[in-house]
Amino acid sequence: MSETQPHRAGLVAIVGRPNVGKSTLLNHFVGQKISITSRKPQTTRHRITGILTRPQGQLVFVDTPGFQTEHRSTMTRLMNRSVRQALQEVDVVVWVIEAGKFDPRDEALLKLMPLSVPVVLAMNKIDRVKDKSALLPFTREMSERHAFAAIVPISAESGQQVEDLVGEILPRLPEAPNMYEHDEVTTHSERFLAAELVREKLFRLLGDELPYATAVEIEKFEATDTLRRIYVAILVDRPNQKAIIIGKGGEKLKAIGTQARKDMEQLFGGKVFLETFVRVRSGWADDEAVLKRMGIE
Numbered sequence: 001m002s003e004t005q006p007h008r009a010g011l012v013a014i015v016g017r018p019n020v021g022k023s024t025l026l027n028h029f030v031g032q033k034i035s036i037t038s039r040k041p042q043t044t045r046h047r048i049t050g051i052l053t054r055p056q057g058q059l060v061f062v063d064t065p066g067f068q069t070e071h072r073s074t075m076t077r078l079m080n081r082s083v084r085q086a087l088q089e090v091d092v093v094v095w096v097i098e099a100g101k102f103d104p105r106d107e108a109l110l111k112l113m114p115l116s117v118p119v120v121l122a123m124n125k126i127d128r129v130k131d132k133s134a135l136l137p138f139t140r141e142m143s144e145r146h147a148f149a150a151i152v153p154i155s156a157e158s159g160q161q162v163e164d165l166v167g168e169i170l171p172r173l174p175e176a177p178n179m180y181e182h183d184e185v186t187t188h189s190e191r192f193l194a195a196e197l198v199r200e201k202l203f204r205l206l207g208d209e210l211p212y213a214t215a216v217e218i219e220k221f222e223a224t225d226t227l228r229r230i231y232v233a234i235l236v237d238r239p240n241q242k243a244i245i246i247g248k249g250g251e252k253l254k255a256i257g258t259q260a261r262k263d264m265e266q267l268f269g270g271k272v273f274l275e276t277f278v279r280v281r282s283g284w285a286d287d288e289a290v291l292k293r294m295g296i297e
């Protein structure tokens with residue numbers, strides 16, 4: 001740390017429309033899979049906190065649900081509200097878009113960008129852009145839409161230029177001591193992270209068959225020094241959806257369990273016994289009490 005550089009710490013919101021790579025970016029920042037990702041939009045339902053500590057400062061990222069206007073339910077309304085709130089509470093905003101693309105869904109977010117907080121634009125998925133020279137006029141076009149603090153082309157998946165993004169964020173944080181211990185990567189409990197990892201496998205293994213109204217609840221979480229026993233209920237809206245998740249001969253549910261368990265063992269650093277089952281609970285996505293219990297509020 002140089003003597004002229006003060007120590008900095010602050011909150012950084014990661015926002016953007018669904019599926020642009022916000023959670024992939026958060027995971028790259030912190031070096032662990034704490035935020036679930038998938039090819040399907042609306043994977044993230046909660047605000048997810050990830051902490052990156054450097055000698056020069058501490059960046060506390062808040063990954064947010066994709067801001068969207070397509071599906072309407074109590075859940076999506078609450079998810080959008082949590083994006084708006086995050087934008088009010090942070091020191092720096094990272095707005096993620098797909099490089100070379102700006103559509104009406106991004107436009108909806110443009111209207112929400114705060115004027116008093118620095119906004120860094122991350123143009124993600126540059127690995128997909130064949131003609132890199134097209135990025136120059138696109139960048140110019142974007143700079144005319146908002147007074148961005150910086151515009152950085154990145155690939156969250158490969159990590160390309162993610163470090164440049166850190167370099168643009170850190171100097172814009174307030175002078176402050178660390179808010180968390182240097183080795184903390186998230187504020188979430190293992191219980192919460194376990195539920196999220198099961199949800200990720202549902203997204204990934206069911207693809208387009210996945211009923212939109214699917215949720216995960218931890219029924220029981222028992223931890224000893226050597227083993228975590230985790231009992232997980234998958235909630236669906238209708239009986240026929242239960243069959244989809246269980247799959248032929250129970251194969252789908254088994255694969256979901258196996259993959260989720262492996263990720264849990266990696267993240268928690270220990271052995272996990274995982275039991276999963278499916279339960280029908282109609283209308284949960286519009287039930288504020290259920291949503292509150294899941295932490296969506």
Ligand SMILES: Nc1nc2c(ncn2[C@@H]2O[C@H](COP(=O)(O)OP(=O)(O)OP(=O)(O)O)[C@@H](O)[C@H]2O)c(=O)[nH]1
Nearest residue numbers: 018019020021022023024038042043044066156157
């Ligand atoms: N090619 C490429 N794909 C990427 C990159 N970053 C993310 N993706 C993919 O984009 C998809 C969406 O990524 P997520 O990180 O889940 O996106 P998100 O913005 O968090 O999505 P929601 O939570 O649904 O709003 C996944 O299939 C990622 O693997 C990238 O840099 N390059």
Ligand SMILES: [Mg+2]
Nearest residue numbers: 022023043044
């Ligand atoms: Mg996400």
